[in-house]
Amino acid sequence: MHCYEYLAAITAVANTIESIPGVAHKLPHSVIADWMAENDIEAEDVLFASREQLASIIELLVRDNQPRILRAA
Numbered sequence: 001m002h003c004y005e006y007l008a009a010i011t012a013v014a015n016t017i018e019s020i021p022g023v024a025h026k027l028p029h030s031v032i033a034d035w036m037a038e039n040d041i042e043a044e045d046v047l048f049a050s051r052e053q054l055a056s057i058i059e060l061l062v063r064d065n066q067p068r069i070l071r072a073a
Contacts, residue, residue, distance in 0.1 A: 005043050006043045008043075010029050039061050
């Protein structure tokens with residue numbers, strides 16, 4: 001069950017990242033998972049956050065880490 005929760009969290013983060021203007025391509029789930037680990041984003045935190053909370057947190061982190069994310073893709 002833990003794997004499904006983690007996959008759902010990665011998918012939610014990936015969808016949130018793709019909804020941010022300036023991110024025009026899909027990132028591999030492995031890149032998203034590594035990025036979540038680097039930023040201490042836990043699957044449980046993602047799954048229990050509202051869509052608005054998740055979007056605000058992810059947007060701030062992406063703006064701070066955007067050069068690394070683009071290079072990883």
